[in-house]
Amino acid sequence: EVQLAESGGGLVQPGGSLRLSCAVSGITFDSHEMYWVRQAPGKGLEWVSYISSSGSTIYYADSVTGRFTISRDNAKNSLYLQMNSLRVEDTAVYYCARGLIAAWGLDVWGQGTTVTVFS
Amino acid sequence: QSALTQPASVSGSPGQSITISCAGTSSDVGYNYVSWYQQHPGKAPKLMIYDVNNRPSGVSNRFSGSKSGNTASLTISGLQAEDEADYYCSSYTSSSTLVLFGGGTKLTVL
Numbered sequence: 001e002v003q004l005a006e007s008g009g010g011l012v013q014p015g016g017s018l019r020l021s022c023a024v025s026g027i028t029f030d031s032h033e034m035y036w037v038r039q040a041p042g043k044g045l046e047w048v049s050y051i052s053s054s055g056s057t058i059y060y061a062d063s064v065t066g067r068f069t070i071s072r073d074n075a076k077n078s079l080y081l082q083m084n085s086l087r088v089e090d091t092a093v094y095y096c097a098r099g100l101i102a103a104w105g106l107d108v109w110g111q112g113t114t115v116t117v118f119s
Numbered sequence: 120q121s122a123l124t125q126p127a128s129v130s131g132s133p134g135q136s137i138t139i140s141c142a143g144t145s146s147d148v149g150y151n152y153v154s155w156y157q158q159h160p161g162k163a164p165k166l167m168i169y170d171v172n173n174r175p176s177g178v179s180n181r182f183s184g185s186k187s188g189n190t191a192s193l194t195i196s197g198l199q200a201e202d203e204a205d206y207y208c209s210s211y212t213s214s215s216t217l218v219l220f221g222g223g224t225k226l227t228v229l
Contacts, residue, residue, distance in 0.1 A: 035218070037164075044122070045156070045164065045207050047218035059217040095163055104152035104211055105169025112163060 002026040002108050004096050009113030016086050016117070022079040022096030022110055030054075030074035033099035035106055036081050038092035038115075048094070049081065064090075086117045123148065123208055123221035130227040136196040139224045141208030143189050147219050152211035153191040155184060158223075159204045167206075168193060195226070203228040 008020040022034070036048040049070040050059040058070055069082040079096050093114050097106035124142040131137040141148065141155075153171045156164035166175050168184035171191060181196045191210070195202055208221040 037220075044205075044223040045158075045209075045220045047209075047216075047220055050217055059215070061216060061218075097164075100169055103170050103173070104209075105154035105166050105175070106156075106164075106209075107166045107169070107175055109163040109165070 002098070004098065004108055004110035006094060006096050006110040006113035009094065009115045011116045011118060012086055014087055014117055014119050017082070017084045018086065018115060020081040020083065020094055020096075020113060020115075022081075024077045024079065024098070027098070027108075029072075029077040031101060034072060034079045035097045035099060036070060036079075037095045037097055037106070037109075038090075039095070039112075040089075040092040043092075046092070050099075051079070083115070086115075088117050088119060091115060091117050123210060123219050125206075125208060125221035125224045127222070128225045128227065130229055131195075131198045132229045133198050133200065135198050136194060137198060137226065138195075139193045139206055139208075139226070141191040141193070141210075141221050143191070143210055143219070145189055146214060147210040147212040148186065148189045148191050150211055150213070151186070153184070153186060154209045155182075155191075155193045156207045156209065157202075157204045158207065164207065198228050200228050202226060 005023045067085045071080045093112040095112045096110045098108040155168040158164045172184040
C-alpha cells in the first residue's frame with residue numbers, strides 16, 4: 001500500500017526553524033512530483049511548495065518564498081521542507097502529497113504534521 | 120494570487136443532487152487542470168476528480184466534474200450522509216504560483 005508519513009512538526013517561537021520530513025513507501029518515489037500543502041486551524045487548504053520528480057524544478061507560494069526550502073532524496077524515498085524565519089501565520093497542519101503522473105491531481109496524502117508557531 | 124472562488128456552503132437532502140462551483144480565470148481554471156478534494160473533519164484530503172472530469176479508481180460514480188469557460192463544477196448525485204464534508208477545488212495557474220486552491224465548500228446533508 002502507498003503510504004506517506006510526515007514528521008518533524010512541533011512548537012517553535014517566531015523566527016525559529018523546523019525541518020519537516022515525508023517518508024514514502026509502497027511506490028517508486030522518483031517517478032512522481034511531490035507537494036507540500038498546509039491547513040491553518042479552521043481554514044482551507046493552502047499550497048506551499050512543489051518539486052519535480054528529479055528535483056530540478058521547484059515552486060513556492062509567495063507567502064513562504066525566501067523562507068522555506070523544499071528538497072527530496074530519491075535514494076531515501078523522502079521529501080523535506082526546511083522552514084526558517086517562522087511566523088505565527090505559518091501555524092498549520094502540513095501535508096505532503098504525491099502528484100499524479102501526466103495528470104493534474106494529488107492522489108496520495110500523508111496524515112499531516114502540526115506546526116505551531118507561538119509568541 | 121487570489122484563491123479560486125467557491126460557495127462557502129451548500130446543502131441537500133439524501134438522494135438529491137448538488138453542484139459546487141469553482142470560479143477562476145483564463146490563467147487557471149481556463150486550463151483543463153482542475154481537481155477536486157473531499158475532506159472529512161480531522162482527516163487528510165482525498166482526491167475525487169482530476170483533470171476536470173476524471174475519477175480515480177475507487178471513487179464512486181456519483182461524483183462527476185465538469186467545466187464551462189473559467190468555472191469548474193463538482194456534482195454529487197444521490198447524496199448520502201457520508202458525503203457530508205468539506206470540498207476543495209484546485210487548479211494549475213500560469214502565474215509563478217503554480218497551484219491554487221479554492222476556499223472550500225462545506226456540504227451539509229440534511
